[in-house]
Amino acid sequence: MSGNVFEWVSDWYGDKYYANSPSDNPKGPSTGSSRVGRGGSWLDDPAAVRSALRGFHTPDLRHDGLGFRLARTCP
Numbered sequence: 001m002s003g004n005v006f007e008w009v010s011d012w013y014g015d016k017y018y019a020n021s022p023s024d025n026p027k028g029p030s031t032g033s034s035r036v037g038r039g040g041s042w043l044d045d046p047a048a049v050r051s052a053l054r055g056f057h058t059p060d061l062r063h064d065g066l067g068f069r070l071a072r073t074c075p
Contacts, residue, residue: 034059
């Protein structure tokens with residue numbers, strides 16, 4: 001699944017958040033001006049196509065290498 005698009009996640013970006021965040025499933029700050037994206041896209045260098053890649057952009061950014069993944073949970 002890596003390499004399709006750089007994926008938006010629900011977290012807001014905080015430049016110092018991970019230094020003080022919980023080690024188990026950190027959620028990110030509750031507000032912010034930029035959203036977190038993870039992974040790399042087909043537009044990126046192969047070294048950037050990894051799930052640990054983390055970046056941020058303003059929520060109004062649009063381009064061919066950016067998207068999101070739909071997920072469903074079963075009751």
